[in-house]
Amino acid sequence: MNSAPPDADADGDFFALFALPRSFELDDGELSRRYRALQAAAHPDRFAGKSEPEKQAALAAAGRINEGYRTLKDPLARAAYMLSLAGINALAESGAQMSPAFLTQQMEWRETLEANGNDNDNDSKKLTREVREAEAATAAEAAALLPAEGRGESEKQKLADTLRRWQYIRKMLAAIKESE
């Protein structure tokens, strides 16, 4: 079986679930507060002694709250979700083209990481800093193109490319962490 892009309506709008505006800028603390308030109201444990339909409804609601929170709290997942609301599932498509410059950058990072091993703390810190900076810059590029709804096709594609680059950078950061 193959992955296909999801349609946005299938799982509804997570921003509405948390009664938050559909915006990439988001107050983390406020999101967490609302998440906990919702979960405290809908978690199946609150319904353990109750009727079967209530248990089922609570289970479905709590699952959606968790999924919404997971999606909105992470900026990359949030951006990808906002783009999916505009009809494009950027991160599930494989084989997307990266710019040669970005690919070269990737390879350099990988080489530095492999050369560092465990013994060179300074170089490792420098690499981490560099990749983190690249992530911040990519996040800013994405933010400038959000929300994606109402934008032209070329802008949406540009955003999709940005998000895929962001995902590569995340993998790089994970690899650095793994090597520590």
Place this chain on the structure above:
Amino acid sequence: MTLLQIQEPAAKQKPPAPRLALGIDLGTTNSLVAFVGEDGKAKIINGDGKDGDGKGVIVPSVVHYARDGAAHIGAAAEEKAREENTRPLRSIKRLMGRAAEEVRADYDLPYAAAREGMAALQTNAGEKTPVEISAEILKLLRARAEKAAAEKAAGAVVTVPAYFDEAQRQATKAAARIAGLPVLRLLSEPTAAALAYGLDQAGEGAHAVYDLGGGTFDISVLRFHRGVFEVLAISGDSALGGDDYDRALANLAAKKLHCKNPDSETRAELALAAKTTKEQLSSANRAELRARIRGEEKTCEITAEEFREASAPLTQKTIDACRRALRDAELKPADIGEVLLVGGATRMPQVREAAADFFGKPPRADLNPEETVALGAAAQADILIGNRRGEEWLLLDVIPLSLGLETMGGLAEKIIPRNSTLPAARTQEFTTHRDGQTRMSIHIVQGERELVSDCRSLARFSLAGIPPLAAGRARIAVAFQVDADGLLSVSAREKSTGASAQITVKPSFGLDEKQISKMLQESFARAGEDAEARKKSEAQTAAETAIAALEKFLAAETQDKKSGEETVLAEDERKKINAAIAELRDAVEKAPDAKTINEKLRALEKAAANFAEKSVAKEMRRALEKNAP
């Protein structure tokens, strides 16, 4: 003159009588049961030494089916097996939810057989699955608690290791059902410990629970924030525990006693002696080890330092797992508020010191480390059954292993990643890869590896009725839902035709509904209970629960209507529900069997179909309004 209007207060509801809810620590080596008494405190229940139950709080997790086929449990099992000059069944928990071939590869069990791929053991009472054997232990614990409370148990919270996978959790739940215990919740052991220590009272922060039992090690990192417990990460080793320390000490003693290549009898003797020496070394710098080897009494002295060195690799393994858990939680040791020690093996000073060193603070060990888990489970059971009002905690847990699907090329695609908060729900769309494809087979797997062949296969099912379209055009939504106990159900739906298929995942080597119900029947028959009467009483309980829930909801609606707040039911919906309640109540009182009650219950559930969603949605809206800054 003004007339004073007196409003009739809403019919005063007598608070329902507290119901007996058990907390059960079903351990690899030992099991315990606890419940919350009238004083509101959880207490461990002692055996009275009668009816095959031993004395003391601990029931060894040991079962022996005697030559006459009768089951003996705990201390009685040890005794009976000795009398029959054989070995009882031990460490059954390690076999829960595992396939026969896995068990054969991992354990040297001469008596292992297979029942349709599932591990089973050959006993005097015939072939027994680990689920049935565990149910024997649970039955004893249930009887012990019911005797002490002079009341039937209404439900139980049963603890499981945090890393227990889907199949192992299913197996545990099935064992409880066979023992006649409705499971309120499966709770991970370290989480139960955190509840026992009242970390919910300790204020906000992250905490670690270090649980070294007889045969397993668990570390979990929890966070308590605004009344909610969250398990941030878990790690551990399912084959590391106090028994390994006994073996390390026994090996040390063997060397000192110049006992090369000891036979199995000598090894057992040394391990037994090592247990005593280990306990002495918890409070002394040196201790004597005394063992009978080939009929000869031998002794040697072992210092705490020697034991510490001999067991250092084991202790280091636990610290490595602590490091992994902190990494997954993205925390540093200094971020941890309290470190809790759980499990009898944490009495060893080298373990306490290692934990203190790693976390940089003295760990808490003020509760009896063996009783902690059962106490926490009892407190949670008391809340879930509804005995306690006002101070309710909510417990959020995470899924220990990723769940996913097989995709093209034998790759596993993760749908619900490891450490996702439960309950989890996620839908992913897939498409066909051949023109005109009308069936799709869906293979559900569990694990972290990329290749399906390296993951654990949980279930397969197939979706038919896909319209014949060009490859890549059909859109199949596969929805995963994992409940608060970590149990998975999967459904698949083709979007244009609505063709759907659903499965509650039953591991290929698990028990199916039919087998469980057969075991239940057998179990009732043995206990002299009438299966039909039992079914009827279960149906009555379910009906009463549903009626109570609906009436509570209807009363709240009336209240809201009076005070001009939003209501969710229309007048005719309310009438229909009331009529269905009346019919169900009639059935509960007069119906001769479970079937009629269940039919009326289904009818009520149908009449109130939307009430549950609406009621949950209303709670959520209220929570957000209350929380508005």
